[in-house]
Amino acid sequence: MNALQQIWTVMRKEIKVAAEFRGQWLNVFFTPLAFIAVMGMTFGDGGAPTAAVYLVNEDEGRLGRQIVSALRNEPTLDLEILSGRSEADRLVGEGRRMAAIVIPSGLSEAVLTEQGGAIEVIVDPAQEQSAGVVLGQVQAATAPMLIDAEVERGVRTAFNTAPETFGFETTDLKALGVDLETVERFLTAAIQGVVSSQVQDAIDDPLVRIELKPASDVALRQAPTIFDYLTPGYSVFFAFFLMGLMAEIIYEERVGGALRRIFTLPIGKTSFLLGKMLPYALIAMLQIIVVFSVSSLLFNFDLGDAPLAFALLVVATGLTVGGLSILVAVLIRSEGQANSIPSLLAVVLAAVSGALFPSIQLPALAQLTPHYWAIQGFLTITALGGGLTDVALHLCVLLTVAVTTFAVAVWRFQPT
Amino acid sequence: MPASILEAHNLVKKYGDLVAVNDVSFAIEEGEIFGLLGPNGAGKSTTISMLSGLLPPTAGKAIIAGLDVVRETAKVKQIIGVAPQELALYPTLTGRENVRFFGELYGLRGKALIERVDEVLGYVGMLERANDRVQTYSGGMKRRINLAAALVNHPRLLFLDEPTVGVDPQSRNHIFESVERLNREQGVSILYTTHYMEEAERLCHRVGIIDRGRLIALNTPRRLIESLGGGVIQLGLPGADESVRSAVAALPAVRAASFLAPEGAGLPEADQTSATGGQGKAILKIEALHSNEALLQVLHYCNEAQLQILSLDLLEPNLETVFLNLTGKSLRD
Ligand SMILES: Nc1ncnc2c1ncn2[C@@H]1O[C@H](COP(=O)(O)OP(=O)(O)O)[C@@H](O)[C@H]1O
Numbered sequence: 001m002n003a004l005q006q007i008w009t010v011m012r013k014e015i016k017v018a019a020e021f022r023g024q025w026l027n028v029f030f031t032p033l034a035f036i037a038v039m040g041m042t043f044g045d046g047g048a049p050t051a052a053v054y055l056v057n058e059d060e061g062r063l064g065r066q067i068v069s070a071l072r073n074e075p076t077l078d079l080e081i082l083s084g085r086s087e088a089d090r091l092v093g094e095g096r097r098m099a100a101i102v103i104p105s106g107l108s109e110a111v112l113t114e115q116g117g118a119i120e121v122i123v124d125p126a127q128e129q130s131a132g133v134v135l136g137q138v139q140a141a142t143a144p145m146l147i148d149a150e151v152e153r154g155v156r157t158a159f160n161t162a163p164e165t166f167g168f169e170t171t172d173l174k175a176l177g178v179d180l181e182t183v184e185r186f187l188t189a190a191i192q193g194v195v196s197s198q199v200q201d202a203i204d205d206p207l208v209r210i211e212l213k214p215a216s217d218v219a220l221r222q223a224p225t226i227f228d229y230l231t232p233g234y235s236v237f238f239a240f241f242l243m244g245l246m247a248e249i250i251y252e253e254r255v256g257g258a259l260r261r262i263f264t265l266p267i268g269k270t271s272f273l274l275g276k277m278l279p280y281a282l283i284a285m286l287q288i289i290v291v292f293s294v295s296s297l298l299f300n301f302d303l304g305d306a307p308l309a310f311a312l313l314v315v316a317t318g319l320t321v322g323g324l325s326i327l328v329a330v331l332i333r334s335e336g337q338a339n340s341i342p343s344l345l346a347v348v349l350a351a352v353s354g355a356l357f358p359s360i361q362l363p364a365l366a367q368l369t370p371h372y373w374a375i376q377g378f379l380t381i382t383a384l385g386g387g388l389t390d391v392a393l394h395l396c397v398l399l400t401v402a403v404t405t406f407a408v409a410v411w412r413f414q415p416t
Numbered sequence: 417m418p419a420s421i422l423e424a425h426n427l428v429k430k431y432g433d434l435v436a437v438n439d440v441s442f443a444i445e446e447g448e449i450f451g452l453l454g455p456n457g458a459g460k461s462t463t464i465s466m467l468s469g470l471l472p473p474t475a476g477k478a479i480i481a482g483l484d485v486v487r488e489t490a491k492v493k494q495i496i497g498v499a500p501q502e503l504a505l506y507p508t509l510t511g512r513e514n515v516r517f518f519g520e521l522y523g524l525r526g527k528a529l530i531e532r533v534d535e536v537l538g539y540v541g542m543l544e545r546a547n548d549r550v551q552t553y554s555g556g557m558k559r560r561i562n563l564a565a566a567l568v569n570h571p572r573l574l575f576l577d578e579p580t581v582g583v584d585p586q587s588r589n590h591i592f593e594s595v596e597r598l599n600r601e602q603g604v605s606i607l608y609t610t611h612y613m614e615e616a617e618r619l620c621h622r623v624g625i626i627d628r629g630r631l632i633a634l635n636t637p638r639r640l641i642e643s644l645g646g647g648v649i650q651l652g653l654p655g656a657d658e659s660v661r662s663a664v665a666a667l668p669a670v671r672a673a674s675f676l677a678p679e680g681a682g683l684p685e686a687d688q689t690s691a692t693g694g695q696g697k698a699i700l701k702i703e704a705l706h707s708n709e710a711l712l713q714v715l716h717y718c719n720e721a722q723l724q725i726l727s728l729d730l731l732e733p734n735l736e737t738v739f740l741n742l743t744g745k746s747l748r749d
């Protein structure tokens with residue numbers, strides 16, 4: 001009980017001291033919104049960032065060619081055409097590009113059979129999250145022609161199994177001067193017109209599948225917009241600027257002797273550091289909520305519909321900001337370090353994590369940053385319609401980082 | 417014999433090769449004001465850090481009110497108060513907020529907290545300005561808040577680390593009076609460190625003299641001064657001549673004579689040899705059994721030996737002279 005009161009006392013003191021640094025608050029709360037607005041305008045509203053992928057067409061038929069040209073017209077895909085599947089597989093495995101779209105040989109024929117066919121998307125397992133986005137883009141780009149193919153198959157199947165069901169006799173047709181093939185083509189076109197109203201059904205339950213290997217169970221709700229990247233990216237990026245403020249205050253407490261005095265009082269290191277860390281974790285949470293709310297109001301940015309998962313992600317991100325920042329703050333030993341290291345670290349981490357420039361394709365290194373997990377977690381909720389189970393991994397990673405960094409901070413903290 | 421509130425047994429603190437505190441032992445009796453007098457870097461603050469449970473000693477141990485400081489730190493911390501040498505305050509908070517913060521950390525709450533904060537602020541004479549930010553205070557006012565914060569938990573033993581550094585004379589007097597009243601009226605035992613010998617002489621019942629980590633003398637100020645015997649004479653001569661030194665030392669009213677390290681040479685070990693080599697003035701420090709007689713005999717000797725006297729000082733018998741006599745250095749640089 002006494003420890004809780006001490007934590008509360010330290011928290012109130014910390015907030016009072018930190019409240020003096022007005023410039024920092026401006027930086028943490030308003031700069032991300034300014035950046036989001038400017039970047040949003042520059043990149044264009046609704047334009048999702050491009051994904052760099054390989055494309056392999058092994059199919060010699062018409063469908064293969066159609067799909068290639070459709071994908072080429074897809075502005076969000078940056079394609080590099082490769083001739084063979086094995087080369088694509090190897091390069092993706094090396095992490096050169098995030099995915100490879102493979103149109104297997106015989107697809108044009110396969111779609112006309114009972115079993116149907118499949119377009120394969122080979123993904124880098126390390127970037128499975130982003131692969132969901134590629135899947136969506138392939139779906140969007142290929143949907144029309146796949147539906148055509150399906151209709152065609154339906155008509156052919158019907159003719160091949162029982163032409164008489166249509167009520168035509170070959171001899172009658174001969175008498176009319178038209179051949180079966182012309183009839184077939186005519187009917188196909190007619191039926192396609194009817195079926196086009198059912199396009200949506202076909203997308204939902206396609207006979208031609210697009211397979212993701214290894215599969216991601218995140219269902220794409222809509223293509224992510226630029227704000228799905230910018231909002232969490234800049235929110236987390238600027239939340240980490242709290243690190244500089246924490247480092248500065250703890251440095252002043254150190255040289256001013258306040259730390260020495262506090263630890264001649266009966267208070268433990270853990271209580272003291274919790275009291276110092278929690279205000280910033282809460283401020284980071286508040287900042288994320290504010291930035292997301294304003295972004296949603298101004299830019300029509302959809303917050304998804306998993307409020308619990310969203311709230312937990314806000315809490316986990318806030319605690320991670322607090323934990324990592326208190327660790328850095330505790331290790332800093334000079335004013336020069338206090339002025340340079342935290343902001344440098346905030347920028348480097350953000351740059352590596354992909355928070356600064358929205359991109360689906362990130363170096364594997366990005367996963368070492370808490371930003372990455374926070375951003376991907378929020379993206380999963382806002383753009384991909386994910387829920388609690390979809391962000392469970394993100395929550396675990398973030399909370400692990402928070403707890404570990406805080407524990408190391410307590411361990412390494414020297415008040416004298 | 418009164419019980420000891422604090423016992424330091426062979427305390428050692430090393431920072432790598434540097435021995436900041438070297439085998440220091442002393443005891444403070446309940447109700448005593450004990451002074452640690454020594455120049456900057458002598459090891460006073462390091463000693464206080466070890467005694468207050470802030471810094472683990474490299475060797476040795478400390479007992480406060482029968483409790484081992486390292487093993488029973490939490491209990492010890494409840495009964496001590498520390499006013500660090502640095503102004504351990506938050507400049508953007510008010511004096512009252514600062515004192516209140518430390519009070520809350522001791523577990524004080526509600527009415528008891530409010531009353532105690534007012535009480536200690538009144539004690540150091542800072543009630544009027546208590547609601548102003550610390551950064552608007554003079555050095556002396558900050559020191560008084562620093563003292564108030566150390567009193568908030570009713571400590572039985574108070575550590576005051578150079579509490580008058582950077583203080584105007586008025587605040588200085590106020591602090592002296594507060595310290596004396598605390599000791600007289602409430603029986604608080606006090607460990608008071610300083611490098612001002614006047615403070616140690618005025619306030620402390622007993623004084624330990626500390627230099628380069630070692631406690632080199634410990635007694636009441638009066639006894640320490642008496643140990644000088646008949647006083648100390650400093651004689652400036654053109655060179656450090658060993659035959660002159662032994663002749664002076666042999667004079668009947670002289671107890672001992674030695675050449676001081678030349679100005680600027682920090683270490684007394686770098687003693688006579690370096691003084692001899694220089695062409696400048698050498699200072700012969702003469703401990704007299706009786707100052708008047710010694711003075712006459714020394715002047716007589718110089719006259720006979722046709723030695724040129726460059727300067728002559730008869731040092732006041734005080735703790736400064738005690739320190740100089742023990743270390744060959746002055747307390748302040
Ligand atoms: N944290 C530390 N690391 C290394 N050396 C230190 C440290 N703290 C103090 N010292 C050294 O220990 C010696 C004693 O310092 P201190 O106890 O502060 O002296 P005083 O309080 O008497 O001025 C000095 O030489 C100082 O430089």
Ligand SMILES: [Mg+2]
Pocket residue numbers: 457460461462501577578
């Ligand atoms: Mg000191």
